[in-house]
Amino acid sequence: MVEARRFPIGEPILEVKNISLRFGGVRAITDTSFNVFRHEIRAIIGPNGAGKSSLLNCINGIYKPQEGTIALNGEVLDKISPNIVARKGLSRTFQNLALFKRMSVLDNILVGRKLHMSANFLSVALRLPEAVREERENRAKCEEIVEFLEISHIRDTPVGRLPYGLQKKVELGRALATEADILLLDEPMAGMNVEEKRDMCRFILKVNDEFGTTMVLIEHDMGVVMDISDNVVVLDYGKVIGDGPPDEVRADRAVIDAYLGVAHD
């Protein structure tokens, strides 16, 4: 990222303030706060069980944290549920793949266009002109995404039959189709080989560069994290132990301890 960015990093788009989440007696997240800035690529790292996925699930409204607030585009989200958060311009992928298994690749991605399609069931049933037009336009959009992700050859295959790496791509495609302002990617490169990872990085950078989409990603591959992210949040035991540019975080004592050896029990 040497040349000037088309979308320079701006004001906070997502503000996580003092979030605490418990499952019964188990504390998953404790008093966690950080900001994500508009147009940046933000990585969340931390050892297994540090609460990274739980954090994404809180932001996206799947889990309801007992304490704390989450603000998106400056607006505090109360009574959040995943579909309301989606309407406010946030989309995501899941750690363990949450695709619509029996639907084709293209149909999966088309579901991502849901919020851009307003025809009600009656006009769909009757194939009224507006419904037909809307379907055609959104299909075309999804075809573009399919082409962009280089998965045209499998566009009509039910995703359940695809290998893992391709499914990950489809899930990214579905998230992209939403044209959300901010994307949460939960381990988008898990289980991929070096080449696939490189492809995935390329897609993420390209989307960020072309559309200015803010990205929050959880990733274990440090090389990838250091390469593509603008800022890094480090979680350990549900607490933030580091927040800043990759180089700073890498040098941080607490972070090194968490990763390299200070015994965890």
Added chain:
Amino acid sequence: MNTNVVFMGYTRSDLTNLVVVLALALLVIPLTVESDYWYASILIPWLCLALAAVGQQIVMGYAGQLALGAAGFMAAGAFACFNLILRVPYMPFPVALALSGLIAAAFGVLFGLPSLRVRGIYLMVATLASQFFIVWMIDKFGWFKNYDTSGIITAQDIVIFGKTFTTPLEMYLVVVVVVAVLTIFAVNMTRGSTGRSWMAVRDMDIAAESMGISLLRTKLQAFAISAFFCGVAGALFAFTYLKSLEPVAFDIKLSFKILFMVILGGLGTISGAFIGAAFILLFPVVLNSLGNNVFHGAIDATIISAAEQVVFGVLIIVFMIYEPLGMAKLWENVKQRFNFKRAPTAALSKTQAT
């Protein structure tokens, strides 16, 4: 795929299929089939039950909600139609039919509410409540049966634009037109954004919600539309096949039958509803005529009906183990193999069937 679209989002092969099926249903069959038995005892009940199965398919095969109470909604539709024609002066039959569907849909929403909290067998038990409640309600409140004490009420004549439809062939034509129109609507919905939302909820509800789909709206919509189809099917079933109205005709056994049609026919396909209905309906007929003609009545009728149950049960288990997508999928596989031999490229470029 897009390049093949020729009209209103339909591909050339869609339109060919449509024309062939309609020609068969509206021209070939009426011109060649003369036996009243075929219309009154095979084609009419098949189409009516297939329509109900389409309703069951929508809620179960597409939206993934394990509902068991189709017959309850059919009863609601049937008795709504009876009362609308009875009590509203000049009520035209097609309007009464549509309103019956809407009344059934209202019940569908009400009894679909538990789906917001529970799934699987829990939902099945909750929807059983609708089955038992609706049939009980119709049975217990004399108003619904126009205070008829005999228990069986004769259905009114079907009058459309001053013409009375009485012969089996005429009734068949009424049924075909209604079923064809509603089936086209169903196909349109399942192929469009409406159906995608249903399937998304079915396959992975949390991801669907994260894409902006409201589970509440989508599930209740599926329940409503499903019950609408069942309601219309119930009214048609009563008016053209039974020609009478009695609550016991819509008992839990009928709900199970419709469930089986959908499971055996193939979950998540509209054609599966028709295939399944044909099988469930025809198999006993075949078994009976086997009993009569081959074994000359040597086999007890009880044994035959018991055998029918065993076969249905075994088939369900076998399909669950080997082909959970049912007969429609088997048929698809056969077609695919046939196509492949004829023209390898055709099979490869084949788009997902609905």
Added chain:
Amino acid sequence: MTDFLFFIEVVVAGLLAGTMYSLVALGFVLIYKASSTFNFAQGAMVFFAVLAFVGFMELGLPFVAAFFVTIVLMGLVGFFTERLVLKPLMNQSEDTLLMATIGLGFVLEGLAQAAWGVEVRRLDLGIGDFPIPWIIDSTGLFISALDLTAGLVAAVLIIGLALLFKYTKMGLGLRAVADDAGAASSIGIPLGNIMLLVWTAAGIVALVAGMMWGARAGVQFALVDLALKALPVLIIGGFSSIPGAIVGGLIIGASEKVLEVYVGPFFGGGIEGWAPYVLAIFFLLRRPEGLFGEKIIRRV
């Protein structure tokens, strides 16, 4: 005062009838615990078992012999179900398994009717369905001898099974299997034996429930619909809890009788046909995991 006595009578009759639901629900819970399968066929098993029992009696077997032969038969049914239905469906979704057991129910109903016919059989257990004189004399309550016997037998059976599963090695094995079948079999717990035991136990409770119901209303197909009411019982009690099945059955039994007697007349009666289901819906909306079930946290 007599009103109150009558109310007590209604509740007691309901509770005693409820023990039957408890029994059917118990069979369901046993199989659910052992193989994580909602065995929709439990109702059909009630019908199958008692019809087989009556059939064996008609063949001339004495009561006790017919009872044990039927139990062996139910064990076999379980064995084949495990082998032919559940094993091939391992790792399939719950809904798929549920549908397969619906199929199984149809198979059992069909087989029973093919083997033993459809006419309603009388089953005479030698216990009359009339009020017990000494209870009337001492308390003024009219309680049927059959109801009381059924309730007692059910209670003994339930307690026996509960003890068996709590204190024997087999029971420990069952609980291990319920927790994690793979891990249990890897440490040498004989999975096959446990399954056979569980299915046999489910067969016994099915048979006893069928006999009690059959003695009152005749052995007939309607038993299947009656047994369907074990489903709302399970929803109230929770699918994996033996105490839940018992309490759920008692709640359903008592409340449906009370509702039928006190509310039913306003609607022309017959509300016990659906009241349990509506009751179950209310429970579902308040407490989907059931009274004794563990709260399910869905993780993503």
